[in-house]
Amino acid sequence: MKRVSEAPEPSLLDAALALAAGPSLVLDPALRVRFVTRGAEELLGEHVPLGAHAPSLLCGEKTERPVAEALVAGLPVHATLARQTSAGATFVRVRGTPLVVAGKSVLGWLLSLDAVGGSAEDTEEELFHGLWTQDLAMKRLFRLVERVAADESSVLVRGETGSGKELVARAVHACSARRSGPFRAINCAALPANLLESELFGHVRGAFTGAVRDTPGHFQLAHKGTLFLDEVAEVPLELQAKLLRVLETHTITPVGGRDPIPVDVRIVSATHRSLRNDVAAGRFRADLMYRLRVIPVFLPPLRERLGDIPLLVDRIVEELNARSRRRVERVSPGAIQALRAYEWPGNVRELRNALAYAFAVGDGSDLLASHLPPEVLEGVEESRTVPPPPAPASESAANPEAKRVLRALERSGGNRERAAKLLGMSRITLWRRIKELGLDAPRGAAERAAAGTTLERRRP
């Protein structure tokens, strides 16, 4: 095996390809290597001679391997290949994109490579009740959900907006013995206290102006099923006491009513922030927290499972293809790179929005980086010019988020509705975040605050 150091100086083409597609190879229609970037040789752990037959190079002599098959068939492909290098077994993810000009035959191929940690098995794709992943932490979470779904313990899902909390709640329901019963979801942040109370517990006729008949609340409607309390940290203190009583007595008393009604409901709740901190700050009752978080479940943000991006992109593109005029056959490696470099404050929901945007603004069968929303591309520029900030020591280091929120507000000309859309969060979530981050202070001050904390964090 030849040493990598024999590779030639990076050429102009090498630099351009490395930037656009990462470590990559260009093949001709006969699948012979016509160009290889230095990064690709490093990943493969060997010198790749021009003219080499790519399937034999990548897959050994076993041409029945999926990559070889797809290449021969002219289909886009991604797969994980095991490589034996001097450092031991490593795994390389390959995305093969056919290069076609306006519907003509295949001119060749672009293969882009990625190093993956762990074993090939770890990167296998899994679909769990609507959640796609190939990430190990996510798969562990699925197994935990399966295990705890069977008993009746309350589950608390913690995760950023758009990371799949509601899907996890639905999965708990679907894996439980209650699966044939109702699943009800209520967003506790969306309603003022009195409305929330009547939505949760119902009300009797005459309880307040406009209460013309007895109306069951979510607890009654979820009887024999599961109730999902989204943004549970937002339940006002005065309602927390009532909620606790319901969980302890398994009965509810509707607003204006006297007689408790028995309810049999399993609670799954969700929060984007730490309930413990809210308890410490006196905003949340400790006894209620312990009732709700018997089984805490942590959903990692999308930026911590970048390996899921190509997979999610493929699934979402399939979905968008099915219901839009445009048909995207290939997502360019440059677009995948840009998507991987972005921080995704709105997680999978924002990724879906970004792809829907790309579908709408671009045309043709190729989804290119240039079709992506500006904030995604801006992320790419930033990551090239600014060294990545160190990982936050604690969740109190909220400044990158403040920056993102400010950027979205700036981009939307101060229109919160549009800014929320850009961030992939609801208007209510954005409004709350603005308050939490202290961004509703006069603009200059808020910006200085964001800049100040950034500087502080960069200091060693």
Ligand SMILES: Nc1ncnc2c1ncn2[C@@H]1O[C@H](COP(=O)(O)OP(=O)(O)O)[C@@H](O)[C@H]1O
């Ligand atoms: N792992 C995933 N695979 C596929 N779709 C996902 C995944 N995670 C989230 N989504 C999608 O992203 C959107 C937001 O998910 P949701 O469960 O509502 O997030 P949250 O409740 O945390 O805000 C939904 O359209 C959901 O289908």
Ligand SMILES: [Mg+2]
């Ligand atoms: Mg949600």
